[in-house]
Amino acid sequence: xxxxxxxxELVPRxxxxxxxxxxxxxxxxxxxxxxxxGYDATSVSDLAERLGLTKxxxxxxxxxxxxxxxxxxxxxxxxxxxxxxxxEAQHGPAxxxxxxxxxxxxxxxxxxxxxxxxxxxxxxNSPVELSALERRRVFxxxxxxxxxxxxxxxxxxxxxxxxxATRLVFGMVNSLTExxxxxxxxxxxxxxxxxxxxxxxxxxxxxxxx
Amino acid sequence: xxxxxxxxELVPRxxxxxxxxxxxxxxxxxxxxxxxxGYDATSVSDLAERLGLTKxxxxxxxxxxxxxxxxxxxxxxxxxxxxxxxxEAQHGPAxxxxxxxxxxxxxxxxxxxxxxxxxxxxxxNSPVELSALERRRVFxxxxxxxxxxxxxxxxxxxxxxxxxATRLVFGMVNSLTExxxxxxxxxxxxxxxxxxxxxxxxxxxxxxxx
Numbered sequence: 001x002x003x004x005x006x007x008x009e010l011v012p013r014x015x016x017x018x019x020x021x022x023x024x025x026x027x028x029x030x031x032x033x034x035x036x037x038g039y040d041a042t043s044v045s046d047l048a049e050r051l052g053l054t055k056x057x058x059x060x061x062x063x064x065x066x067x068x069x070x071x072x073x074x075x076x077x078x079x080x081x082x083x084x085x086x087x088e089a090q091h092g093p094a095x096x097x098x099x100x101x102x103x104x105x106x107x108x109x110x111x112x113x114x115x116x117x118x119x120x121x122x123x124x125n126s127p128v129e130l131s132a133l134e135r136r137r138v139f140x141x142x143x144x145x146x147x148x149x150x151x152x153x154x155x156x157x158x159x160x161x162x163x164x165a166t167r168l169v170f171g172m173v174n175s176l177t178e179x180x181x182x183x184x185x186x187x188x189x190x191x192x193x194x195x196x197x198x199x200x201x202x203x204x205x206x207x208x209x210x
Numbered sequence: 211x212x213x214x215x216x217x218x219e220l221v222p223r224x225x226x227x228x229x230x231x232x233x234x235x236x237x238x239x240x241x242x243x244x245x246x247x248g249y250d251a252t253s254v255s256d257l258a259e260r261l262g263l264t265k266x267x268x269x270x271x272x273x274x275x276x277x278x279x280x281x282x283x284x285x286x287x288x289x290x291x292x293x294x295x296x297x298e299a300q301h302g303p304a305x306x307x308x309x310x311x312x313x314x315x316x317x318x319x320x321x322x323x324x325x326x327x328x329x330x331x332x333x334x335n336s337p338v339e340l341s342a343l344e345r346r347r348v349f350x351x352x353x354x355x356x357x358x359x360x361x362x363x364x365x366x367x368x369x370x371x372x373x374x375a376t377r378l379v380f381g382m383v384n385s386l387t388e389x390x391x392x393x394x395x396x397x398x399x400x401x402x403x404x405x406x407x408x409x410x411x412x413x414x415x416x417x418x419x420x
Contacts, residue, residue, distance in 0.1 A: 167388075205365055
């Protein structure tokens with residue numbers, strides 16, 4: 001299934017708005033506030049207050065609160081979709097493709113932690129949220145197809161439903177938004193290695209090769 | 211570390227309040243609404259409206275919105291803590307104790323899906339939420355000690371930090387609140403088997419035993 005090409009126009013460029021903040025910075029602060037208070041519980045007045053801006057200065061940057069949400073969700077989704085579009089996720093044995101996807105998803109979560117956190121809390125309360133959920137579903141579906149292929153190729157156990165396997169793996173990946181904090185003991189590379197090896201080989205001590 | 215004994219007094223009994231609902235039913239409907247709209251975004255008026263009760267009839271059941279939250283979180287946490295208190299989680303080889311904990315946690319998530327879902331969304335915005343987060347931390351810490359012991363006993367790989375391993379396993383378990391729906395293809399027993407085998411043995415095809 002095809003996914004819309006990355007919508008670069010929607011991703012804000014560092015463009016000067018009011019003195020003190022550019023558009024990306026306003027977006028970043030807004031996403032942090034949404035994650036802290038909950039999107040629905042955050043008013044435009046709350047946003048303006050957190051930014052130390054008037055509401056009209058805020059509307060200089062964004063058409064509405066939902067516009068801010070749309071940009072943040074699109075940023076997270078586009079980054080995840082790019083992982084699937086990468087040649088290493090498209091060609092070669094499916095288990096290697098899956099490994100690329102898992103590592104790439106961990107990297108995106110760490111690099112885009114606030115916007116992915118926001119994405120994972122979306123419940124479908126508006127057209128913007130429903131559209132984000134639909135893009136998540138397409139993403140999950142495409143990963144499930146890679147898992148199914150890896151089972152068909154004999155590299156993954158066939159006794160786990162590929163959709164369930166995908167959800168469990170992304171349960172591990174997405175849990176990073178709950179407990180990973182930048183500057184922790186493990187960097188993105190180490191974390192992606194731990195997640196990948198846990199997903200593929202489990203936590204049990206490997207049998208003695210002799 | 212000890213955990214307070216299950217606070218049965220806080221868990222509502224099926225006691226008649228207003229005609230049409232007992233206290234457990236009111237609690238159940240309230241928890242569903244919190245999960246749907248977000249706790250902070252739900253007002254007492256929203257609750258009364260959903261229940262078709264006046265606010266004063268609602269206050270007949272519960273002292274406040276936070277009281278409802280407290281009961282629901284306590285219900286989820288007490289159930290999880292009981293898994294850890296079970297003799298099979300307390301005695302014997304640590305890998306078997308961990309298996310009991312993982313299976314038990316999956317069962318609790320399925321049996322108490324709405325209240326565990328609410329628990330997992332708590333961010334610490336009030337004393338009730340902070341206290342629930344602290345009980346979650348104690349729970350995680352106790353599971354981490356079981357994982358560490360299983361590593362010491364040689365049954366789990368020692369190259370994954372036990373706290374990280376615990377978080378990844380509970381990332382899988384907790385993801386059930388996002389995608390498991392009652393009446394789906396897998397029942398609690400089958401789901402706990404899939405989660406356990408994925409956590410311990412991973413998704414890769416086992417090496418040929420010959």
